[in-house]
Amino acid sequence: MANGQHGQRGQQQARPQSQPSAGGQWYPPEWPDRIRALADGALTPVDPRRAATVMLLRDTPAGPAVHMLRRRSSMAFAGGAYAYPGGGVDPRDEEHQVGWAGPSQRDWAARLGTDAGAAQAIVCGAVRETFEEAGVLLAGETPDTVVGDTTGDDWEADRQSLVARELSFAEFLDRRGLRLRSDLLGAWARWITPEFEPRRYDTWFFVAALPEGQRTRNASTEADRTVWIRPADAAAGYDKGELLMMPPTIATLRSLEPYGSAAEALAAAAEQDLAPVLAQASLENGELVLSWPGHDEFTKRVRPGGPA
Numbered sequence: 486m487a488n489g490q491h492g493q494r495g496q497q498q499a500r501p502q503s504q505p506s507a508g509g510q511w512y513p514p515e516w517p518d519r520i521r522a523l524a525d526g527a528l529t530p531v532d533p534r535r536a537a538t539v540m541l542l543r544d545t546p547a548g549p550a551v552h553m554l555r556r557r558s559s560m561a562f563a564g565g566a567y568a569y570p571g572g573g574v575d576p577r578d579e580e581h582q583v584g585w586a587g588p589s590q591r592d593w594a595a596r597l598g599t600d601a602g603a604a605q606a607i608v609c610g611a612v613r614e615t616f617e618e619a620g621v622l623l624a625g626e627t628p629d630t631v632v633g634d635t636t637g638d639d640w641e642a643d644r645q646s647l648v649a650r651e652l653s654f655a656e657f658l659d660r661r662g663l664r665l666r667s668d669l670l671g672a673w674a675r676w677i678t679p680e681f682e683p684r685r686y687d688t689w690f691f692v693a694a695l696p697e698g699q700r701t702r703n704a705s706t707e708a709d710r711t712v713w714i715r716p717a718d719a720a721a722g723y724d725k726g727e728l729l730m731m732p733p734t735i736a737t738l739r740s741l742e743p744y745g746s747a748a749e750a751l752a753a754a755a756e757q758d759l760a761p762v763l764a765q766a767s768l769e770n771g772e773l774v775l776s777w778p779g780h781d782e783f784t785k786r787v788r789p790g791g792p793a
Contacts, residue, residue, distance in 0.1 A: 516775070522681070523680060524768050535573070536572060537611035540737060541569070543713065554568055554703070554711050556568060567712075568730075568734055571610075571615075574609075575654060577653040578655060579605060581655035584664040585665050587667035588668060590608075597672060612670070613657075615693070617644060619701045622699070624665050628664060631666060674689075674737055674740070676688050688733070695747075720742065732764075732777055763777075
């Protein structure tokens with residue numbers, strides 16, 4: 486799972502109790518000390534790793550619903566938080582030739598703000614992680630088709646090989662005679678893990694519609710629950726403190742609310758701002774202030790010697 490705050494496959498272990506705040510936003514209890522260390526110059530930020538995550542949509546009579554996973558409570562980071570399928574980009578997907586359909590790698594590079602190789606790897610990461618964690622594959626034998634059911638034993642064996650990184654995504658597509666359907670994705674947002682985090686990710690968020698004939702399943706070892714939920718309902722659950730989420734998740738959910746169908750959201754993707762959102766920490770009158778530019782609802786004030 487990736488959400489802009491993190492994207493690692495975390496270790497399951499005992500963890501400190503996460504800190505609640507307004508709504509259901511989650512933040513780690515060690516943040517205040519790390520923010521102070523960053524402000525004092527005692528903490529050197531690590532370089533963020535590229536990641537991709539997909540907001541998978543399907544239409545319902547009440548409007549589009551989005552597929553979400555709940556991280557196991559035993560996870561070392563963000564246990565119990567809701568997120569989308571996603572994770573780190575595999576560098577091998579930048580170097581190998583990939584069966585491809587839809588906008589070219591150069592087109593994607595212009596949209597994502599990268600070079601063509603990096604763009605290919607990011608788009609591959611989005612499609613691969615959706616298959617690994619939700620069992621949904623945005624690929625087909627021809628430029629205008631998509632595979633159907635992917636739940637057989639042979640598909641599961643390939644999925645497990647991808648998860649274990651025994652098989653690159655390019656190799657997987659080649660073995661199956663498939664082309665990645667990049668035209669089924671729309672780039673939606675970009676969030677970068679704050680500089681005070683020990684693991685950092687530069688995460689691109691995409692939207693996609695659930696292909697006809699495929700169905701989602703909880704294929705992730707990190708999740709104990711999956712749901713299809715309307716963005717407005719998920720946001721309401723967050724506001725009530727019932728659903729735990731990190732800033733990128735709830736921010737992207739709110740941005741999906743205006744659209745009446747998956748097709749509308751995909752059509753709107755080209756107009757979405759991909760300027761990276763990076764949290765900023767500052768010291769004001771002895772009080773640490775944590776903010777995400779353009780997202781005032783997440784601003785936090787950390788008292789000296791105390792939590793937010």
